[in-house]
Amino acid sequence: MDFRFTPEQESFRKEVRDFLESEMAKGIFKPRCDAWIIGHSPEFSRKIGEKGWIGMTWPKEYGGQGRSYLDRLVLTEELLRYGAPVAAHWFSDRQIGPSIITYGTEEQKKEFLPKIINGEIYFGLGMSEPEAGSDLAALNTRAVEDENGFVLNGQKVWTSGAHSFNYIYLVVRTDPDVPKHKGISEMIVDLNSPGISVNPLVDMTGGRHFNEVFFDNVRVPKTAIIGKRNEGWKQIVAQLDYERSGMERVMANYPLFEAILKYAKETKYKGQPLSKHPLIRQRLAQLTVEFEVGRLLIYKVAWVLSQKRIPNYEASLAKTFCTEFQQRLARTAMEILGPYSQLKPESERAALDGMAVHSFLITPGYTLQAGTSEVLRNILAMRGLGLPAA
Ligand SMILES: Cc1cc2nc3c(=O)[nH]c(=O)nc-3n(C[C@H](O)[C@H](O)[C@H](O)COP(=O)(O)OP(=O)(O)OC[C@H]3O[C@@H](n4cnc5c(N)ncnc54)[C@H](O)[C@@H]3O)c2cc1C
Known part of the structure; x- marks a missing residue:
């Protein structure tokens, strides 16, 4: 490399x-x-x-x-x-x-x-359902074929951006009579189609970024299917590697990282820059080491892709490490900023524009979205280390 x-x-x-x-x-x-x-x-x-x-x-x-x-x-x-x-x-x-x-x-x-x-x-990702998250193959949204195309019925959940996007990349069950991994297909659906309703979910920050999406007798043409009918599972698995290994996994909160480093250098504590305090120095240095390691893990995935290989365990490794780093960054920023860190951006006394509290409240979701850390550690154990399935 x-x-x-x-x-x-x-x-x-x-x-x-x-x-x-x-x-x-x-x-x-x-x-x-x-x-x-x-x-x-x-x-x-x-x-x-x-x-x-x-x-x-x-x-x-x-x-x-x-x-x-x-x-x-x-x-x-x-x-x-x-x-x-x-x-x-x-x-x-x-x-x-x-x-x-x-x-x-x-x-x-x-x-x-x-x-x-x-x-x-703009596309949203319609994978998760109330009863199908980590076990995505348990999904129930049905696409039933007739002479004119498919009729969709079911529900997706946690669909980021569905209230703003115009298309959804949907994972559906096209054959309920075969083992669960074998009857799944992927399709592209116009989010403005009659029969689709989008219901907002408010997250811990008070923001609205994900949704429930309901499909009630939604008609789509036969050409909506992407790839092979009933063979969508293989396609999804490859897609998830792209999803897990983007630079956002380590840099989503970079503006906070940069701001807290600057804050520690510029804020005085007992006449000295805060960054001279031994505990704070250690924490910021540790975060910097972790950030650089995470960045290299993501670059490694890009390199594997450039070699035309599937970055299966590498993507899981990078996502697990990087998202947990971002949680540590948020916690450290809250600790350094003290009580004012809890004020939201609307408050004139909010420290660093409320970035720390936003990160603190949003980063727990990082180790859930696109595969939880537990599931990714399972992938690492099996495909990276060759350990037997649990
Ligand atoms: C911010 C955010 C945005 C999201 N955006 C989207 C989106 O745009 N589109 C979309 O389709 N989905 C989206 N999701 C959903 C996300 O993919 C799911 O939350 C995730 O797959 C986990 O599923 P679940 O929430 O049903 O949890 P569950 O699968 O029910 O898991 C519950 C707990 O059990 C653990 N667990 C489950 N199975 C195992 C196992 N085999 N071994 C060990 N532990 C296990 C999990 O780690 C977790 O701690 C989003 C989620 C979040 C938080």
Whole structure:
């Protein structure tokens, strides 16, 4: 593994930074924690699309740039460093587009990829259900075929962004009479279809970013299926590796990380910078070590992908370590800031714009979404260490 970036990658990094600095200077956005999942701005996504920064690894024939996964990591690292509002296109760029490229028909590629690349359409992920989370194959949302297409009935839950997106990438049961992993298919569904209702769920921060989505006799055409009918399970497993190993797993709260380091240097305690306090120094140094380790684990996944291998256990390893790091970062920031850390951004006395309390309340979900840490440790044990299944 080569740890250096090429001169082209370094110059690309600068180009991205210059763009983001100029957008911030114009007041287009303010750095925000978790902006990859709650910073929904179709206008900003369209600008990113115009720059050729959505789908940059995808084939040129569908409007992509054919660039490397490492180039894409340089881009996503900078978008996250600046806390830019990229939620509208994040899922599509990270995993929906790659799935359509791998499993979609020529017509589906021509229809959806250019619109994703231009930042015109946005996809949510419709996997989890009330009775199917870690055991996703237990899902019950049914797609029943008739002469005109499929009729959908059922419920999804925790669907991030479904109140803002226009499409959902849906996992459904197309055959209930075979073992549970064998009767599953994936399809693309327009969220504005009659019979779909989206009900908000409010999280611990008081924010609304995920939803329940209900399907009541929703009609979709036969062409909605992506890949092979009843063979969706294999497709989902590959997709989850992309989902688990993005740079957001370590950098979603980077604006807080940067702010707490600055705060410790600039705030005085008994006439000395807070950062001179031995306990605080140790904690910040430890976090910095963990951040760098996490970043390298994510780069390793990109490198495995660039070798055309499936980063099965590497993605689980990276996601587990990185999301737990982000929980430690939030806790440490709360401790350093003291009681004022609990005030939300609306309060004029909120420390660091309320970023610490937001992170403290949102990061418990990190070790649940896209696979819980327990489940990922199971994957690591079996596929990484070769231990027998529990
Ligand atoms: C912020 C957030 C956003 C999300 N966004 C989406 C989204 O956009 N789309 C979507 O489809 N889903 C989304 N999810 C749902 C997420 O994928 C599920 O929460 C996750 O898969 C866990 O499922 P569950 O919540 O049903 O928990 P369960 O599967 O019921 O697990 C409960 C507990 O049991 C443990 N457990 C379960 N099985 C095992 C096992 N085999 N070994 C050891 N321990 C086990 C788990 O680790 C967990 O601690 C989101 C979740 C969160 C928190």
